[in-house]
Amino acid sequence: MKEENKVSYQTLSQYLKVIADSNRLEILDLLSCGELCACDLLEHFEFSQPTLSHHMKTLRDNNLILMRKDGNKNMYRLNTEVINNLTDRLSLLSSDTVPCICEDIRKGTC
Numbered sequence: 001m002k003e004e005n006k007v008s009y010q011t012l013s014q015y016l017k018v019i020a021d022s023n024r025l026e027i028l029d030l031l032s033c034g035e036l037c038a039c040d041l042l043e044h045f046e047f048s049q050p051t052l053s054h055h056m057k058t059l060r061d062n063n064l065i066l067m068r069k070d071g072n073k074n075m076y077r078l079n080t081e082v083i084n085n086l087t088d089r090l091s092l093l094s095s096d097t098v099p100c101i102c103e104d105i106r107k108g109t110c
Contacts, residue, residue, distance in 0.1 A: 008089065012086070012089050012090070014062065015062065015064070015082075015086050018058055018059065018062045018064065019064070021055070021058075023045065023047070023055055024055050024058065024059055026045075027041060027055060027056070027059065027065075028059070028064065028065070028078065028083070030044060031065060031076060031077055031078045032078060034077070035075050035076065035077040036075070036076055036077075037070070037073045037074060037076070038052060038056065038073065038074045038076065039073065041056075041076070056074075056076065063079050063082050064078070064079055064082055064083065065077065065078060065079055066078075066079050
C-alpha cells in the first residue's frame with residue numbers, strides 16, 4: 001500500500017469515527033444550514049450544556065466545525081473545506097474513473 005494512501009485512510013477513519021455519533025452527525029447537518037450559536041443548538045437537543053460542549057469540542061478538535069465569539073455567544077459553522085474534502089474522499093470509493101488502490105494489487109497470483 002502506498003504511504004500517502006495509508007495516511008489518507010487513517011485520516012478518513014478518524015473523521016468517520018467522529019461523525020459516527022448520531023448527535024454529532026445531526027449537529028453537522030444543522031450547521032449545514034448556516035452559522036448557529038450554542039444556545040440554538042442546545043434548544044434543538046434534549047441533552048445538557050456540558051454534553052453539547054463535549055460534542056462541539058470533539059468536532060472542533062477534528063476541524064469539522066469552526067467557532068467564533070460574538071459577544072458572550074459562541075457561534076459555530078461548518079468547516080466547509082474539511083467537509084468537502086471528506087465527501088470527495090468518500091465519493092472515490094464508488095468511482096471507477098480515478099486512479100484506484102486496486103491498481104497496486106497483483107490479481108490472480110494466489
